[in-house]
Amino acid sequence: MLKSVHLAAVVALSLAMPGLARAEQPALDTVVATVNGKPITLGHMIAMRDALPPQYLQLDDETLFNGILDQIIQQEAIASTVDGKLTRQDELMLENQRRGYLASIVIDRAARAAVTEEAVQKLFDERYGSQEPGKEYHAAHILVKTEDEAKAIKAELDKGADFATLAQEKSIGPSGPNGGDLGWFGAGMMVKPFEDAVMALEPGQVSDPVQTQFGWHVIKLEEVRDAKPVTLDDVRPELEKELEQQAVEKALDELTAGATIEKSADGIDPAVIRNAEFPKD
Structure with a gap:
C-alpha cells in the first residue's frame, strides 16, 4: 500500500493560505478530477480524509484539499497500470482486504449502536448504584x-x-x-x-x-x-468500552451462528499454513 508521501510533503512545504469563500456545498458524487478517464469524486476525498491521522486535519482547508486530491490522483495513475497484471496472490489479498473491511463495517455499526445514554446509565446503575463509597x-x-x-x-x-x-x-x-x-x-x-x-x-x-x-x-x-462516590462521568469511558465489547461479541456470535457454514478442511495437514507458498512470478 502506498504511503502518504505526497501528502506529507505538502504538510512540510505548505504555507498558510486564506480560505476560499464558501459556496453551496457540492454533492459527494461531484467529480473533482479524472485519471485516464476514471472519475475521482468528492466522496473519494472525504473517505480518505476520514482515514487520515489526526495531525493532518490540523492543516488549513486548501492544503488539506489539494494534498488529498493529489494523493488520490497519484494512486489512481499508478493503480490503473495494474489492470490485467494481478497475480493470484494479489487477487486473494484484495478479497481478504475487502472481506475484512466489510466485516469491520458491520462490527463498528453494532458497537456504536450499543452505546446509548440509556444503556450507559443502566450499566452504571447495575455496577455502582448500590455500592458504598468506602x-x-x-x-x-x-x-x-x-x-x-x-x-x-x-x-x-x-x-x-x-x-x-x-x-x-x-x-x-x-x-x-x-x-x-x-x-x-x-x-x-x-x-x-x-x-x-x-x-x-x-x-x-x-x-x-x-x-x-x-x-x-x-x-x-x-x-x-x-472516599468520594463514583460518578457516571468518572467511569463513562470504561462503561462505553464494555458496552461496545459486549455488542461486538454478540454480533460475532449471532452472525456466525446464522450463517450456513460447511468446513471441508478435514485431512489437510495443518503444517500447510506455514509451509505452502505461492509460485514465484
Missing part, C-alpha cells in the same frame, strides 16, 4: 530487604525516632526520599498483606513488620477519609 487511606512506609532490618526500624520508632527521617535514610522504596509518603489510596490498590495491615491501624499508629513480595514494610497510617 474509605481512603493516607499512609507512609519504610521498605527494607529483611525482617531483622524492619524490626530494628520499628524499635527505633518505638523509642521516638522520626518516621520520615528514617524513611529517607533507610527505605529502599521509591517513596523513601519523600519520607515514605504513599499519598491517598483506596481498597484494592495495594497488595493484600500491605492493605490488611493498613486497615488494621488507627491514624498515627505504626505497624509491626509486614512482608510482601517487595520486601519488609513498616507502615504508618496518617489519615482515613470517606
Whole structure:
C-alpha cells in the first residue's frame, strides 16, 4: 500500500493560505478530477480524509484539499497500470482486504449502536448504584530487604525516632526520599498483606513488620477519609468500552451462528499454513 508521501510533503512545504469563500456545498458524487478517464469524486476525498491521522486535519482547508486530491490522483495513475497484471496472490489479498473491511463495517455499526445514554446509565446503575463509597487511606512506609532490618526500624520508632527521617535514610522504596509518603489510596490498590495491615491501624499508629513480595514494610497510617462516590462521568469511558465489547461479541456470535457454514478442511495437514507458498512470478 502506498504511503502518504505526497501528502506529507505538502504538510512540510505548505504555507498558510486564506480560505476560499464558501459556496453551496457540492454533492459527494461531484467529480473533482479524472485519471485516464476514471472519475475521482468528492466522496473519494472525504473517505480518505476520514482515514487520515489526526495531525493532518490540523492543516488549513486548501492544503488539506489539494494534498488529498493529489494523493488520490497519484494512486489512481499508478493503480490503473495494474489492470490485467494481478497475480493470484494479489487477487486473494484484495478479497481478504475487502472481506475484512466489510466485516469491520458491520462490527463498528453494532458497537456504536450499543452505546446509548440509556444503556450507559443502566450499566452504571447495575455496577455502582448500590455500592458504598468506602474509605481512603493516607499512609507512609519504610521498605527494607529483611525482617531483622524492619524490626530494628520499628524499635527505633518505638523509642521516638522520626518516621520520615528514617524513611529517607533507610527505605529502599521509591517513596523513601519523600519520607515514605504513599499519598491517598483506596481498597484494592495495594497488595493484600500491605492493605490488611493498613486497615488494621488507627491514624498515627505504626505497624509491626509486614512482608510482601517487595520486601519488609513498616507502615504508618496518617489519615482515613470517606472516599468520594463514583460518578457516571468518572467511569463513562470504561462503561462505553464494555458496552461496545459486549455488542461486538454478540454480533460475532449471532452472525456466525446464522450463517450456513460447511468446513471441508478435514485431512489437510495443518503444517500447510506455514509451509505452502505461492509460485514465484
